[in-house]
Amino acid sequence: MKPFARFSPGDATSYVQVAPLAVIFALFLVVPIATIIVVSFWDYDEFRILPDFIWDNYLYLLTSKVTLATYVNTVKYAALVWALTFSIGFTVAYFLAFHVRTQTWQIVLFVLCTIPFWTSNIIRMISWIPFLGRNGLLNSTLVHLGVVDEPLEFLLFSDFAVVLAFVHLYTLFMVVPIFNSMMRIDRSLIEAAVDAGASGWQVIRNVILPLTKPGIGIGSIFVVTLVMGDFITVRLMSGGQSSSVGIAMSNEIALLQYPAAAANAVVLLIVVLLMVAAMLRVVDVRKEL
Amino acid sequence: MAEALSPRGTIEIVSVTKRFGDTVAVDSINLKIPAGSYCCLLGPSGCGKTTTLRMIAGHERVSEGDVIFGNQNVTDLPPTRRGTAMMFQSYALFPHLDCTENVAFSLKMRGAKKEERVKRARELLDMVDMEPYARRLPSQLSGGQQQRVALARALITNPDVLLLDEPLSALDPFLRTRMRAELKRLQKELGISFVHVTHSQEEAMALADLVVIMNEGRIEQAGPARTVFNRPRTPFVARFIGGHNVLSGIVEGRTDDAVVLKGANGVRFLVDAETVRQGDRVSFSVRCDRVAVAREGTGAASHPYDNFNRVRGVMRSVEYQGSWVRLGMESPDSDDFVMAVNEAAYFADPIAVGERVNASWGAGEAHILADQ
Numbered sequence: 006m007k008p009f010a011r012f013s014p015g016d017a018t019s020y021v022q023v024a025p026l027a028v029i030f031a032l033f034l035v036v037p038i039a040t041i042i043v044v045s046f047w048d049y050d051e052f053r054i055l056p057d058f059i060w061d062n063y064l065y066l067l068t069s070k071v072t073l074a075t076y077v078n079t080v081k082y083a084a085l086v087w088a089l090t091f092s093i094g095f096t097v098a099y100f101l102a103f104h105v106r107t108q109t110w111q112i113v114l115f116v117l118c119t120i121p122f123w124t125s126n127i128i129r130m131i132s133w134i135p136f137l138g139r140n141g142l143l144n145s146t147l148v149h150l151g152v153v154d155e156p157l158e159f160l161l162f163s164d165f166a167v168v169l170a171f172v173h174l175y176t177l178f179m180v181v182p183i184f185n186s187m188m189r190i191d192r193s194l195i196e197a198a199v200d201a202g203a204s205g206w207q208v209i210r211n212v213i214l215p216l217t218k219p220g221i222g223i224g225s226i227f228v229v230t231l232v233m234g235d236f237i238t239v240r241l242m243s244g245g246q247s248s249s250v251g252i253a254m255s256n257e258i259a260l261l262q263y264p265a266a267a268a269n270a271v272v273l274l275i276v277v278l279l280m281v282a283a284m285l286r287v288v289d290v291r292k293e294l
Numbered sequence: 295m296a297e298a299l300s301p302r303g304t305i306e307i308v309s310v311t312k313r314f315g316d317t318v319a320v321d322s323i324n325l326k327i328p329a330g331s332y333c334c335l336l337g338p339s340g341c342g343k344t345t346t347l348r349m350i351a352g353h354e355r356v357s358e359g360d361v362i363f364g365n366q367n368v369t370d371l372p373p374t375r376r377g378t379a380m381m382f383q384s385y386a387l388f389p390h391l392d393c394t395e396n397v398a399f400s401l402k403m404r405g406a407k408k409e410e411r412v413k414r415a416r417e418l419l420d421m422v423d424m425e426p427y428a429r430r431l432p433s434q435l436s437g438g439q440q441q442r443v444a445l446a447r448a449l450i451t452n453p454d455v456l457l458l459d460e461p462l463s464a465l466d467p468f469l470r471t472r473m474r475a476e477l478k479r480l481q482k483e484l485g486i487s488f489v490h491v492t493h494s495q496e497e498a499m500a501l502a503d504l505v506v507i508m509n510e511g512r513i514e515q516a517g518p519a520r521t522v523f524n525r526p527r528t529p530f531v532a533r534f535i536g537g538h539n540v541l542s543g544i545v546e547g548r549t550d551d552a553v554v555l556k557g558a559n560g561v562r563f564l565v566d567a568e569t570v571r572q573g574d575r576v577s578f579s580v581r582c583d584r585v586a587v588a589r590e591g592t593g594a595a596s597h598p599y600d601n602f603n604r605v606r607g608v609m610r611s612v613e614y615q616g617s618w619v620r621l622g623m624e625s626p627d628s629d630d631f632v633m634a635v636n637e638a639a640y641f642a643d644p645i646a647v648g649e650r651v652n653a654s655w656g657a658g659e660a661h662i663l664a665d666q
Contacts, residue, residue, distance in 0.1 A: 196353055199353070200351065201451075202374040211402070
């Protein structure tokens with residue numbers, strides 16, 4: 006007999022308690038990724054995929070010049086889109102957080118930012134086409150006003166169009182976490198900085214920017230992972246003229262080269278994880294969670 | 295010569311008003327704080343003391359009136375060009391910077407070289423005994439330590455005036471008393487003016503050369519702590535500063551050097567002479583510790599003011615306070631007439647709750663109060 010025995014739930018109870026989340030993770034994260042990894046080692050011909058264990062898919066992928074070119078192009082998009090969404094996102098969030106005085110207006114303007122999200126990504130991209138096209142709204146206006154003699158060709162089906170669409174799609178993913186970080190900054194810190202002689206820019210540079218880092222980190226993870234994995238935006242907005250890792254995979258799938266696509270996916274996953282790890286080294290996101 | 299008359303560090307507030315929309319936070323106040331003095335702005339929350347401090351600092355625009363430092367009108371100058379530094383209520387230390395960087399912040403903003411500002415910051419940290427914590431982040435410091443760092447940060451620019459917004463309110467009572475002494479010592483050493491906002495009359499009396507009591511956006515009284523305590527100007531001051539009973543009576547006549555007031559139940563009070571009219575109802579204050587208490591019907595006959603300066607009532611509370619005992623009496627003149635009695639004297643012959651007592655005081659202990 007144990008005089009000091011206390012009630013303690015058995016080990017089984019704890020396992021039951023974590024089971025639902027474990028099952029969800031297993032079914033929707035571990036199993037799919039494991040499947041992709043397994044398939045990436047399989048063989049294939051024109052019609053079938055053949056269970057096997059070969060390194061050919063990876064060897065081909067890692068030695069091909071096309072792979073390097075697609076990665077360079079994709080990283081270029083990610084870098085450009087990150088720089089633009091960060092600049093715009095920070096500015097918008099700064100305006101909302103520090104220059105809009107009343108909470109009502111903050112909410113109104115914030116909702117205004119989210120309105121584009123009420124339509125689907127595809128619709129939002131496609132709606133650029135009549136605007137940017139050779140005979141589109143913008144070009145005809147410019148020609149009409151005499152700003153240019155010839156319609157501008159770079160506006161649509163170009164890297165410009167791709168980056169523009171990405172920025173349009175993903176800026177809000179930057180705005181929201183940065184705004185959230187900014188709203189947590191104690192306003193007396195700004196006053197203390199002003200009291201210490203900081204100018205407007207110095208306040209942003211020395212107080213707001215460092216304290217907004219976790220939000221910037223979260224926004225950057227969203228934007229970079231979304232751009233790295235995208236294929237539809239690049240295909241639609243470049244008119245099929247530019248490549249990305251996503252497009253390469255989508256092409257391989259179209260040709261039923263599932264093992265090659267799987268190997269590509271695994272490599273992309275590793276690259277993106279490394280990029281996220283690098284960002285997390287710079288920024289401690291946990292402060293925000 | 296003009297410089298000598300108003301040296302740097304003198305603060306003059308001239309008819310300063312602050313409005314937020316329709317509400318008047320500070321209502322046309324005038325105040326002169328001499329250079330090198332410790333001034334406490336004292337009042338209940340919402341009395342306008344913090345707004346006044348922020349207007350002196352330049353963090354709040356003045357709606358009307360002027361703020362003058364020395365010979366310079368600084369009403370429209372930004373905070374940095376006023377020669378003031380502010381210590382914020384929650385200290386407002388930058389959470390992403392360590393103590394050295396926090397203290398060196400304003401030097402960095404002025405473009406000082408790194409070695410120079412680190413050296414100076416270490417000196418300041420040393421002055422507040424925080425040198426060993428130079429590399430710590432604010433979150434790794436206790437409240438008292440954070441306060442020292444905030445103090446060092448405010449002082450690094452050699453300000454003429456240091457503005458402190460409730461600097462001690464976040465500390466526990468023990469630490470509060472210690473930091474209070476340290477603030478006073480620092481002010482004496484540096485010889486600059488400190489303007490300190492507080493809602494604690496105890497803090498103000500302990501620290502201030504000049505106590506400024508505010509209520510509803512106005513200054514009720516400004517003066518040395520002893521003057522304010524011994525001669526509160528208004529009923530508000532007498533109640534807020536504590537240790538006073540506020541009574542009232544109707545002017546009946548006057549003697550050579552005093553006014554005779556008629557209180558409830560025909561009691562008469564003698565108060566120091568002021569210009570009052572016959573028939574007016576006036577308030578006056580009596581310090582709680584200057585009141586003698588006795589059981590009804592004892593010791594009264596020998597009292598020289600048998601029929602004057604005497605309040606009769608029933609004892610309602612007895613609170614032991616250590617060196618003294620706080621006695622509360624209910625009487626027709628006051629619901630809670632408070633007497634502060636020496637501990638030893640009280641326990642020599644304790645009066646119980648419910649006993650009928652009378653409280654009396656000598657001539658010259660009652661002071662008339664202005665209505666406003």
